[in-house]
Amino acid sequence: MTASSSTRTTDSPHRLAHEELRSLCEAAVRGAGGSADMASALARATVDAEARGKTAVGAAHLPDYLDALRSGRLDGAAEPRVTGSRAAALTVDAANGTAQQAFESVIDDLVGRARDAGVAVLSIHRSFTAGELGYYARRLAAQGLIALTGSNSPALVSVHGAREAVTGTNPMAFALPHPDGPRMFDQAASATAWVNVRAAADRGEAIPDGWALDPQGEPTTDAAAGMLGALLPFGGAKAANIALMIELLAVLSGGEFSLDAAPFDAGEDPPSVGLFAVAIDPTAFDPGYADRAEEHLQRLTAEHGVDFGRRKTPPSHIDLSRDVYEALARSIPADTAQEGAS
Numbered sequence: 001m002t003a004s005s006s007t008r009t010t011d012s013p014h015r016l017a018h019e020e021l022r023s024l025c026e027a028a029v030r031g032a033g034g035s036a037d038m039a040s041a042l043a044r045a046t047v048d049a050e051a052r053g054k055t056a057v058g059a060a061h062l063p064d065y066l067d068a069l070r071s072g073r074l075d076g077a078a079e080p081r082v083t084g085s086r087a088a089a090l091t092v093d094a095a096n097g098t099a100q101q102a103f104e105s106v107i108d109d110l111v112g113r114a115r116d117a118g119v120a121v122l123s124i125h126r127s128f129t130a131g132e133l134g135y136y137a138r139r140l141a142a143q144g145l146i147a148l149t150g151s152n153s154p155a156l157v158s159v160h161g162a163r164e165a166v167t168g169t170n171p172m173a174f175a176l177p178h179p180d181g182p183r184m185f186d187q188a189a190s191a192t193a194w195v196n197v198r199a200a201a202d203r204g205e206a207i208p209d210g211w212a213l214d215p216q217g218e219p220t221t222d223a224a225a226g227m228l229g230a231l232l233p234f235g236g237a238k239a240a241n242i243a244l245m246i247e248l249l250a251v252l253s254g255g256e257f258s259l260d261a262a263p264f265d266a267g268e269d270p271p272s273v274g275l276f277a278v279a280i281d282p283t284a285f286d287p288g289y290a291d292r293a294e295e296h297l298q299r300l301t302a303e304h305g306v307d308f309g310r311r312k313t314p315p316s317h318i319d320l321s322r323d324v325y326e327a328l329a330r331s332i333p334a335d336t337a338q339e340g341a342s
Helices: 018-031 036-051 062-071 099-117 134-141 194-203 223-228 237-250 289-304 322-329 334-341
Strands: 014-017 081-086 089-097 119-127 146-151 172-176 183-187 273-280 317-320
Touching: 014 018, 018 036, 018 062, 018 317, 018 322, 036 062, 036 099, 036 134, 036 317, 062 322, 089 099, 099 119, 099 134, 099 273, 134 146, 134 172, 134 183, 134 273, 146 237, 194 223, 237 273, 317 322
Parallel strands: 089 119
Antiparallel strands: 014 317, 081 089, 119 273, 146 172, 146 273, 172 183
């Protein structure tokens, strides 16, 4: 493969076009033992996150998948399969593969069911952690559907006064269709994403008050101590309730509860968590809903300064740090990398 960064200095970012980054990610996943389908699904989600500026869950997060493939926490040969089906419900076993691949395998079916029934629900179980949740919601909204998605993770967050982690960061995302691209928000139930605390610890930086507890259950601004303790929910009991609600929906078809899920970044056991997606066809309720919703959102912006989920024009190129680029490149067999560079 080629990259437009080839003439840059070693300290400058590696600048890649979207297709270059996609090829790099696919090659890295294949090099770590992932199947072609897994590589394609992960690469698409990674590029999408980077294009939206969600770098913490973009290329910088992909090495977590690569390490999991090498360690056995993620099965590179996994083949997701539908294990349950009703008119407006789909259950998919990710077979200890990725949620992205499992979602990709049934998205067309899910969209068709939502259009036929007005609403359809997907439940995925036995998957690796889901990455950027907004990716799933945007994919559905791009098909003209309203989407609500959520997933759980291994226990990383303290809720309702617990002094240790008892639930996951459990993100949720909501998206509305729009001709210029979906309007969407996604957020974790924790005050920040776990990867942000890890990044601060790697840099030796402090974290804000209210982000984490140390291993003794006391509030801390030490990122390293927070990594060993627990994250905090963003809004006290209210966010704690959201975290538990998301978890109960995410494990609907058999995903592990967060307390029972193995770590996604250590060991050999897969986390086997879950994900759900609700897809709603607004035309089943009101053919004019999309226009009404957009008029209302524009009013909120014009009259009150509220800018909800507006799509930003993605950059034509993605800048990867030297460390991230090299982490991906190291996963590619030398003969493959040489062939791509020819």
